[in-house]
Amino acid sequence: AQSVSQHNHHVILSEAASLELGCNYSYGGTVNLFWYVQYPGQHLQLLLKYFSGDPLVKGIKGFEAEFIKSKFSFNLRKPSVQWSDTAEYFCAVIPTASGTYKYIFGTGTRLKVLA
Amino acid sequence: EAGVTQFPSHSVIEKGQTVTLRCDPISGHDNLYWYRRVMGKEIKFLLHFVKESKQDESGMPNNRFLAERTGGTYSTLKVQPAELEDSGVYFCASSQGQGGHEQYFGPGTRLTVT
Numbered sequence: 001a002q003s004v005s006q007h008n009h010h011v012i013l014s015e016a017a018s019l020e021l022g023c024n025y026s027y028g029g030t031v032n033l034f035w036y037v038q039y040p041g042q043h044l045q046l047l048l049k050y051f052s053g054d055p056l057v058k059g060i061k062g063f064e065a066e067f068i069k070s071k072f073s074f075n076l077r078k079p080s081v082q083w084s085d086t087a088e089y090f091c092a093v094i095p096t097a098s099g100t101y102k103y104i105f106g107t108g109t110r111l112k113v114l115a
Numbered sequence: 116e117a118g119v120t121q122f123p124s125h126s127v128i129e130k131g132q133t134v135t136l137r138c139d140p141i142s143g144h145d146n147l148y149w150y151r152r153v154m155g156k157e158i159k160f161l162l163h164f165v166k167e168s169k170q171d172e173s174g175m176p177n178n179r180f181l182a183e184r185t186g187g188t189y190s191t192l193k194v195q196p197a198e199l200e201d202s203g204v205y206f207c208a209s210s211q212g213q214g215g216h217e218q219y220f221g222p223g224t225r226l227t228v229t
Contacts, residue, residue, distance in 0.1 A: 004157075034217065043118075044206070044220035090158065100171050101210075102148065102160035103218065 002027045004093050006106035013081050014114050021076040021109050023091030032094040033074040034103070035065055039087045047089075050074065061085070083115045117141065119221035121207050127227045133195040136224045140189070140209030146170075147190050148210075148218060149182060153203040161205075164190060176201075197228045 005024045013019060025031065035047040048059025055067040065076045074091060088110050092103040120139045128134050140147045149161040161180070162172040166187035175182070179198070184190040194201050204225050208218035 036220075043222040044208075046217050046219075049217055100163070100173075101146065102163055102171060102174070103150070103158075103208075104160070105150075105158040107157040 002093070002095055002098075002104050004091055004104050004106040006089075006091055006109050008109045009107065010110050010112075012112045012114065015083055016080050017113075019076070019078040019081045019085070019111070021089055021091075021111075023074045023076065023106055025072050025074070025091075025093045025104070027072070027093065027095045029095055029097040032096055033065075033067060034092040034094075035059065035063070035074070035076050036090045036092060037087045038090070044090065047076070081111075081113050083113045085111060086113045087111060119207055119209055119219050121205075121221040121224050123224060124222065125225045125227075127229065128197055129229055130199055131196045133193065134197055134226060136192045136194075136205050136207075136226070138190045138192070138207030138221060140207070141211075141219055144209035144211045144219070145187070146210040146212075146218075147184060148208040149190070149192055150206040150208065151203050152206065152223075153200075158206065161192075194226075197226075199228050202226055202228045 003026050007022045033050040036044045038044050048057050050057045050067050058064045088108045090108045091106040122137045147164040150158050152158045160174040163170045164184045167184050181193045204223040206223045207221045210216045210218045
């Protein structure tokens, strides 16, 4: 079955530390890839997306992600986190050749940034 | 532009009762999706409407769940009768175009079945 793995369930960092959240998916075909964020009390918001082209994608708020096809990975990075980045982060995949457009989500990673 | 809205934000019901959740997508978005997150687990797909038609309902847990989208605008998700395992947060999302595009999420409805 198609699945998405986010290996880090809880991450605690100090402000200014660098962040990398892992995301791996199990699907051999073409995929659309997304990272969403849910700040406390808010709805899910899109951070960035990858459909094709340059595998290094830049999103909002200084986030970026790199698609590595050979590793089936789409890791999220930020060079220097802020307290306001405290949130839950979700990786999502659409296997585009499957004929369906549903998101397959990872379990999410809760990030806490200490001031 | 108004975002995706969901009503109610919270619902607490007893096992065996009926609950109806509502989702209003972004105006003009033909695609409407329902997802559910059970505590501690991943967000899971329930179904996908294109306008008023069910495109994919492979994620619906069982026949206690009924989704409708009359007129291709807002959608309702009814759970009847509710069971304890139905507790969770129900998200609605919408997107434009042919699908595969980014989805815009509502705030979710937190359902607690006691």
